[in-house]
Amino acid sequence: MNYTFQFGEALKELPYLLGGAIVTLEIAFMAFWSGAILGLAGAYGLVYGPRWIKRSVGTYITFFTNTPSVVQIFFLFYALPEAGILLSSFTAVTLGLALNSAAYLAEIQRAGFLSVRQTEIDAAETLGMSRFQMLRYVIVPHIARTIYPPLSSFFIWLVLGSSIGALYGVEELTGRAINIATSNLRTIEIFLVTALIYVVLTLCASVSLGLVGRYFFRVKGGLLR
Amino acid sequence: MAHLEIDNLCASYGNTPVLKGISLDVEKSEVVSLIGPSGSGKSTLLRALVGVTKPTEGTVRIGETTVDYRSAASLRSVRDSMAIVFQQYNLFQNMTVMDNVTIAPIKIKKWNKAEVRKHAAELLERVGLSAKHNAYPDELSGGQQQRVAIARALCLRPQLLLLDEVTSALDPELVGEVLDTIRDLARDGMTMLIVSHEMGFVREVSSRIVMMDKGAVVEKGPPAQIFDAPEQERTRDFTARILSH
C-alpha cells in the first residue's frame, strides 16, 4: 500500500478552489439571511399568532427538520419543472437551503422570544420606559444575546451544508473540487486541500463571529464553539 | 517521632503562592485545628497533604516514610493512610449511602465485602444514619450528607482524618449534629487535622491550634494560649474579631 502524496497539481488549482470558497460563502449568506427573515416571521407566528398560524408553522418546521435538505432540493430541482417552474441549480440549492434553514432558525428565534422574562419587562416599566425604549434597551438586546451563539453555529453549519450544491452542479468549493477531480488523477490531494480550506474557512468564520458576539452582543465564553 | 511531620511545605495556584513554607507536627491521637482568615491557605494545606493540590517544595513525613508527591506509588500510600472530608461533602450522587461508604474499601482496597459492609453499618449507626442505607445523597439534608461523608472517610480506616470546613456549607441548625460526630471521634482517639470556623468547638476539641495567615503559620499553641493569651498581634486581632460575632 504505497501511495505517494503529490500536492503540486492540487496547489496549482488553489485560486480556482478559493474562488469556489467565495461561492460557498455567498450561498451560505443568502440562505442564512433569507432563512433568518422567514424564520423570524415563523417564530413570531409561533409565539404570538392565532392557533391556525401556530399549527401551520409547526407543521412546516416538523416537515423540514425531519427530511434531508438534499431530497428537498431534489424536489425543487426535478419536481417543480413538472409544474412548469424551472430553477437554475444555484437558485434551487440556495432556495432549498433557505427553506430548510427557515425551519431551524424559526426554532432558534422562538427560543429567543420565550427567553425574555416578565420581571425584566416589569422592571423596565417601573423605570418609566416607553414601549420603543423597552424594545430598544431591554428586549432586543436580551434576545440578541440569547440567540447569537446558536445563530453563529447555524451559519457555520450552512457553510458546510452548502457543499451539497455540488450534487446539482453548482460550482462552489466542493463542486469545483469535483470538477478538478474528474480531469485529474490526484483526487485525494485535491479533496485534502478542499477539506483544509473548509477548516480554515469555518475557523475564520467562527472566530470573527465570536468577536462580533463578544463586542456587540456581550456574548460570554470562548471564541470557538 | 511525630505521626505527621510537615516541613517547609509550599504550594501555589498558577504563579500565586498560597502556602509559603508551612511546618507543623501532629502526634498520634492528637487533634490539631487550623484557624485563620479566609484565603490564609488552611484548606490548601489539607488539599496539598492528600495531593489534590501538588506541593511545590518541602517534605511531608508520615510515621517513618517521606512522601514523594511526584511518585504515583508514594501518592497512593499517603492517600491510603489519610482520609479527607470536604466542605461540600463531595458524595457520589449516583450511589446510595451504603455504596458511597463501601465502594472504596471494596473496589479499591479489595477488602472483604461482608466485613466492609458490617463496618459501614456500624459507622452509619454511629453517625445516626442507620435508617438511610439505601437513600441517595440528594434525598438527604446537608448535615446528613456530611455525616455520610465522615462515615465514608472512616470506613477506609485512616490513620489520620482531615476535615476541611465540614460545617461551613451547612444551615446553622445542622451544624450541631456534625460537630457531635467529630467530638465522638476525638474522644475515641482519632488523629485529626481540622480546618474550622467554629471557634467554640475548636477550642473544646483541639489539643493544639495553629493560626495561619497569608499562607504562613503565625502562631501555634494550646487553645488556652491562642484564645486567651496570644503572643502574636495578628492572632489577637483574628480571635477578637471572630469571637465578637
Added chain:
Amino acid sequence: MIDRIMREIPRFFSASNVDFLIEAAGRTLLLSVAGCTIGFLLGLLLVVIRRTSHPALLPLRTLAIGYTEVFRRIPFLVILFLVLFAIQAVAPRASLFTIALIGVCIVSTAFLSEIIRAGFESVPRQQVDAAEVMNFSYLQILFLVVAPQAWRVILPPAFAFMVMFIKDTALASQMGVVELTFAGKVLSNKGFSATLTFGAILLAYFILSYPLTRLGRYLEHKLGSSRN
C-alpha cells in the same frame, strides 16, 4: 401534472417497488445507527484520552482535540469523497456501503465525542477529587463515578445527533450506496414523475425520522425530570 401522478400511483407502489424502498430505508437506518454506535464508542475513547493529565500523553491529547476540532469543520460530502478515494487506493474491493459507513463513523466520532465530553464535564469536579483521594484509578473514576451520572446528560443530544444523521446519510447516494435517496433517483430514472418519486422519498425519510425525533424528546424530558 396531477393527472399524471394519479395515473402512476398504482404502478409506483407495486410490490417490487415498495420492497425496494423498504430495503433502501433499512440501509439508510443501518448506516446511521451502526455509524453512530461505532462513532459513540470511538468518541468515548477520544474523551478518555482527552481527560488524562499525564504529561507523557500530551501528544495523544493534542491529537484527540485536533481530531474533534477538524472533523467537525469538513462537510460530510467531502469526507465521503476522501474516504472513497483513499479506500479505493488501498482496498479496491471494499463495498460502497463499507466506505459510506467509514465516512459516517469519522464524522460521528468527532461530534459524539464533543457531546460525551460536555456530558462528562457536567459532573461536578469535587466528586472526582473525592474519588482521587480515595485512590480510585483514572478509569475507575470515569466508569464508576463520572459515566453513571453523565449518561443522562449525554443520551438525549447523542440520540438527536443520530436521528439528524439519518438525513445526512442521503449524501451516500452520491457514491452509489442504494439507500433511500439513491432509490429515489433509480425510480425517477425509470420514468416515474419526479414529484411522485421525491415526494415519496421525502415521506419515507419523515416516517423514519419523525417517530425517532419524538422518542428523543421524550427521552430528554424523562431523563431531565428524574433524579439529578
